[in-house]
Amino acid sequence: MRQLLLTRLANLAVLLVALTTLLFFLLRATADQAAMLAGVDATPEQVAEIRAQYGLDRPLWRQYADYMAGLATLDFGESLVSGKPALADVVERLPWTLLLAALAMTLTIVLAIPIGAWLGSAQGRPGPARRAASAVVFVLQGMPGFVVALLLIEIFAVELRWLPFIGNEGLDTWIMPTVTLASFLVPRLARVVAANVAGALAEDYVRTARAAGASAREILYRHALPNALLGATALVGTQFAFLLSGSVITESIFAWPGVGSLLVRATQNADFAVVQAVAIVIAILVFTVNAGADLAFKALDPRLRERRS
Amino acid sequence: MATVTPTAAPAATRLGPLFAGREFLWGALAVLLVLLVAIVGPWLAQDPAATTLDRRLLPPFSDGHWLGTDALGRDLWARIVTGLEWSIAVAVASTAIAALIGTVLALLAAERAGPVRTLVLQTVDAFLSFPGLVVAIAVIATVGHGYLPLVLTLGGLSWPVFARVIYAEASSLMQRDYVLAARLAGSSRTRILAGHVLPGVAPTLLVMLAFHLADMLVAESALSFLGLGAPLGEPSLGNMLAESRQYLYVAPWLMFVPACAIVLVVVSANLLGDGLTERLRGRARRAP
Numbered sequence: 001m002r003q004l005l006l007t008r009l010a011n012l013a014v015l016l017v018a019l020t021t022l023l024f025f026l027l028r029a030t031a032d033q034a035a036m037l038a039g040v041d042a043t044p045e046q047v048a049e050i051r052a053q054y055g056l057d058r059p060l061w062r063q064y065a066d067y068m069a070g071l072a073t074l075d076f077g078e079s080l081v082s083g084k085p086a087l088a089d090v091v092e093r094l095p096w097t098l099l100l101a102a103l104a105m106t107l108t109i110v111l112a113i114p115i116g117a118w119l120g121s122a123q124g125r126p127g128p129a130r131r132a133a134s135a136v137v138f139v140l141q142g143m144p145g146f147v148v149a150l151l152l153i154e155i156f157a158v159e160l161r162w163l164p165f166i167g168n169e170g171l172d173t174w175i176m177p178t179v180t181l182a183s184f185l186v187p188r189l190a191r192v193v194a195a196n197v198a199g200a201l202a203e204d205y206v207r208t209a210r211a212a213g214a215s216a217r218e219i220l221y222r223h224a225l226p227n228a229l230l231g232a233t234a235l236v237g238t239q240f241a242f243l244l245s246g247s248v249i250t251e252s253i254f255a256w257p258g259v260g261s262l263l264v265r266a267t268q269n270a271d272f273a274v275v276q277a278v279a280i281v282i283a284i285l286v287f288t289v290n291a292g293a294d295l296a297f298k299a300l301d302p303r304l305r306e307r308r309s
Numbered sequence: 310m311a312t313v314t315p316t317a318a319p320a321a322t323r324l325g326p327l328f329a330g331r332e333f334l335w336g337a338l339a340v341l342l343v344l345l346v347a348i349v350g351p352w353l354a355q356d357p358a359a360t361t362l363d364r365r366l367l368p369p370f371s372d373g374h375w376l377g378t379d380a381l382g383r384d385l386w387a388r389i390v391t392g393l394e395w396s397i398a399v400a401v402a403s404t405a406i407a408a409l410i411g412t413v414l415a416l417l418a419a420e421r422a423g424p425v426r427t428l429v430l431q432t433v434d435a436f437l438s439f440p441g442l443v444v445a446i447a448v449i450a451t452v453g454h455g456y457l458p459l460v461l462t463l464g465g466l467s468w469p470v471f472a473r474v475i476y477a478e479a480s481s482l483m484q485r486d487y488v489l490a491a492r493l494a495g496s497s498r499t500r501i502l503a504g505h506v507l508p509g510v511a512p513t514l515l516v517m518l519a520f521h522l523a524d525m526l527v528a529e530s531a532l533s534f535l536g537l538g539a540p541l542g543e544p545s546l547g548n549m550l551a552e553s554r555q556y557l558y559v560a561p562w563l564m565f566v567p568a569c570a571i572v573l574v575v576v577s578a579n580l581l582g583d584g585l586t587e588r589l590r591g592r593a594r595r596a597p
Contacts, residue, residue, distance in 0.1 A: 011431065011434055011435050011438070014431060014435055015438075015439065018435070019444070023447055023451060026448060026451040026452055138576070138580075139572065142523065142572055142575035142576035142578075142579050143572050143575070144527045144530060144531060145531075146530070146531060146534050146547075146550060147550070147568045147572060150550060150553070150554065150557075150564050150568060151568065153554075153557060154557055154561055154564060154565075158557045158558055158561070241438060241439055241440045244443065245440040245443060248440075248442055248443060248446065248535075249442070249531055249534070252535060263443065263446060263447075264446065264535055264537075266450075267446055267447070267449075267537065268536070270450070272451075275446075275447050275450060276447075278443070278447075279443060279444065279447050282440060283439060286439060286440065287438070
């Protein structure tokens with residue numbers, strides 16, 4: 001366990017250094033930040049002044065060394081837009097992203113597990129209802145989040161006028177972002193649960209339970225499903241990174257004030273410090289969740305527990 | 310960019326019953342049709358940039374514009390096929406780059422233990438545990454828009470998806486007797502990898518190509534939707550969707566048409582991937 005966490009930490013460190021270095025040099029190589037900041041009709045003198053003001057006139061290696069030293073002390077530099085430290089901007093918005101992720105994850109679990117269990121319990125003879133549901137799940141899996149979001153907006157905001165377009169004030173504004181983000185994971189989780197339930201139902205212990213007179217319902221919920229959910233736990237952990245990719249899109253569409261929409265805005269403004277701060281905070285977040293999922297997985301599956309000998 | 314593992318879709322959720330085991334056939338047909346439209350369509354359609362200001366926001370099935378026109382009076386069908394051409398061109402090229410880098414590195418890593426293997430596996434782990442879109446946005450933000458930056462970014466960031474799966478298969482093939490025999494017979498590393506291991510992983514590679522193509526199309530559309538993909542003036546399925554948001558009240562078809570196009574392409578490619586998996590698994594079962 002300790003070994004695993006240490007390996008993971010080493011991975012994280014390598015990833016962070018590689019990522020920040022790559023981004024730093026890519027930006028310096030391809031864009032003149034001072035010219036961008038000064039605007040299109042600035043005089044060369046003004047550009048030079050801004051360059052000196054932000055320290056962009058120093059040698060590249062000095063900038064890089066200062067930058068890395070800053071990172072080590074959690075100093076990402078200041079946002080060019082808000083003028084505040086970049087990390088503060090990110091941390092301020094992080095709770096909104098976590099809230100949206102938690103809502104979407106909850107909805108995913110509530111929807112995907114029953115759907116998956118139902119689809120998986122066909123035992124090779126799916127009826128018309130299950131076939132139709134399979135087709136829906138299959139198409140939904142091929143539907144990107146922004147398409148889902150636009151369809152939801154068209155139906156519930158434009159046609160029916162039930163829900164507000166965008167924003168984050170009031171619970172009714174939470175519905176569409178949550179459903180959009182959940183739409184990334186529901187089909188995937190449902191398919192995994194279905195496969196695992198189908199697999200579990202073919203196991204010997206199910207046959208034994210059936211022979212002992214357990215009802216179909218009892219077999220599904222007491223014997224097959226708990227084992228199927230084990231694999232689903234692993235999926236939830238590994239798909240968290242995927243969920244965060246989805247939240248970039250979702251937050252931008254619904255003007256949700258999380259780190260995803262911050263990233264897109266910072267990108268459009270060439271706000272380098274914020275882009276980096278977002279990337280690093282997300283890397284640490286994903287690491288924490290993955291390590292947590294590993295631990296949960298170990299705690300839930302007795303076969304994976306280390307023998308104390 | 311989603312991470313895809315080419316494991317077979319569970320029997321319960323496959324469309325098998327619906328298509329009576331012909332997923333591969335239908336998937337292949339649909340993908341060929343999409344490719345045909347993307348390649349031939351732009352030649353036959355009207356000029357996608359031609360504006361007719363007296364014929365703006367025409368609904369579908371209008372005279373001369375069977376899918377209607379957008380806010381500048383541009384023909385929607387012409388824009389869809391041009392957008393499809395662009396999106397598919399990005400998806401195909403970035404899939405090819407990802408497959409090439411991923412396969413080569415996976416084979417090299419599988420061939421023997423050493424620093425190359427450690428480095429490749431570490432990089433793969435690190436990449437796959439990170440939200441791809443976030444990195445893609447950060448990189449695109451710095452290197453700029455356009456076809457080449459987009460393709461290089463998407464391909465250069467998604468190769469670990471191939472590397473992980475191909476490595477797992479290749480390293481198990483390396484244990485086989487025929488590889489040992491080839492080695493004893495004095496075959497070179499390149500010859501063993503290219504002549505004996507690569508053919509063995511080819512079926513898996515084929516399945517992954519289909520799924521990856523769909524993923525790259527979605528990634529390209531997502532970036533273009535955010536204004537970070539296709540350059541200004543270049544229609545793409547993603548930026549057409551982004552533009553359509555202003556006209557949801559007056560012209561919802563501007564949203565429905567590109568949305569349907571994206572879903573159609575992705576579902577076709579997924580169907581092909583599932584069908585291929587099923588076929589190849591069937592073949593493996595029959596083999597002794």
